[in-house]
Each structure stands twice: as structure tokens, then as C-alpha cells.
Amino acid sequence: MFHMVDVTCLPSEFDCTKLPRTPCIIVCGSSPVTAEHFMISVDQTIVNGSITNFSDAFLLMFGLYYCLNISYPAALGTTLEFLQRCLFKINPDKGSKVERGSRKQAMNPKVLSMISRIADFEWRE
Structure with missing residues (x-):
């Protein structure tokens, strides 16, 4: 990057x-x-x-x-996907732009987990 x-x-x-x-x-x-x-x-x-x-x-x-x-490069995919969904609010509930093989992938589980934790934290405060 x-x-x-x-x-x-x-x-x-x-x-x-x-x-x-x-x-x-x-x-x-x-x-x-x-x-x-x-x-x-x-x-x-x-x-x-x-x-x-x-x-x-x-x-x-x-x-x-x-x-x-x-497509996002695989090495930066998780970081860019997190920024896309949380910072820029682009396609927060759809598939991924990360380049992996020939088919479109679902959201990265690490990104989903982090978004969930941030949402839980925001609701509690």
C-alpha cells in the first residue's frame, strides 16, 4: 500500500x-x-x-x-475490506473485492468479527 x-x-x-x-x-x-x-x-x-x-x-x-x-490484492485485502465497510460504508453486507482465485468470495470472517465487536462496543457506550 x-x-x-x-x-x-x-x-x-x-x-x-x-x-x-x-x-x-x-x-x-x-x-x-x-x-x-x-x-x-x-x-x-x-x-x-x-x-x-x-x-x-x-x-x-x-x-x-x-x-x-x-480487486484488492490478497495481502492487503482484509485491511482494505475493513476500511471499505467500516470507514467508507460501502457494501457493508455484500461479498468481497479481495482477489482469490476465479470466483467471488463472501466477506472475510476476520472482518465480520471485527465489525461485530466494534458494533457491540458502540452500542454499550
């Missing part, structure tokens, strides 16, 4: 062949928390090289998954 580069790295200088084909955030700095510049890549191409805050970069990356109808 995140790829770290030097603070002074420009989009034209970056070797995109090391990036995944799925949308990702290129952090210009040592940490997403302290960085002041971000870039967005999809299909090993930088599509936006001048993002100044993390929240915009994250929203753009997540939006690319939906606008381009890209």
Missing part, C-alpha cells in the same frame, strides 16, 4: 517498475505520518505526483480501486 522514497524524489525520477500494478501511495519521506509530499501510482504509472497531505492520498488511492474496479 505504501512505498517510501527520498524526500527530494520527483515523479520523473522514480523507477515505477518496482511498484505493484494495483493502486498504491508513494510516500516522499521516511514515514506517512511525517511526510509532506505523496504520489499515487496505478498500473506502475504515477497518476498524481503532487499530493500534499496523507488523507487526500489515501482517499485517491481507495477511490482508484472503485473507479477502475480493481
Whole structure:
């Protein structure tokens, strides 16, 4: 999801062949928390090289998954699915966008469990 580069790295200088084909955030700095510049890549191409805050970069990356109808990579599937359902409230009760074989999967049980625990906690408070 995140790829770290030097603070002074420009989009034209970056070797995109090391990036995944799925949308990702290129952090210009040592940490997403302290960085002041971000870039967005999809299909090993930088599509936006001048993002100044993390929240915009994250929203753009997540939006690319939906606008381009890209399946979540298996390694990030649980995290992105949780954010999709709990933070963005997109398809909270339907199947998964996680890429697994050739057929569509039901929701990840770990995501269901965590959503249930959060809902229980919210109702008790």
C-alpha cells in the first residue's frame, strides 16, 4: 500500500517498475505520518505526483480501486475490506473485492468479527 522514497524524489525520477500494478501511495519521506509530499501510482504509472497531505492520498488511492474496479490484492485485502465497510460504508453486507482465485468470495470472517465487536462496543457506550 505504501512505498517510501527520498524526500527530494520527483515523479520523473522514480523507477515505477518496482511498484505493484494495483493502486498504491508513494510516500516522499521516511514515514506517512511525517511526510509532506505523496504520489499515487496505478498500473506502475504515477497518476498524481503532487499530493500534499496523507488523507487526500489515501482517499485517491481507495477511490482508484472503485473507479477502475480493481480487486484488492490478497495481502492487503482484509485491511482494505475493513476500511471499505467500516470507514467508507460501502457494501457493508455484500461479498468481497479481495482477489482469490476465479470466483467471488463472501466477506472475510476476520472482518465480520471485527465489525461485530466494534458494533457491540458502540452500542454499550
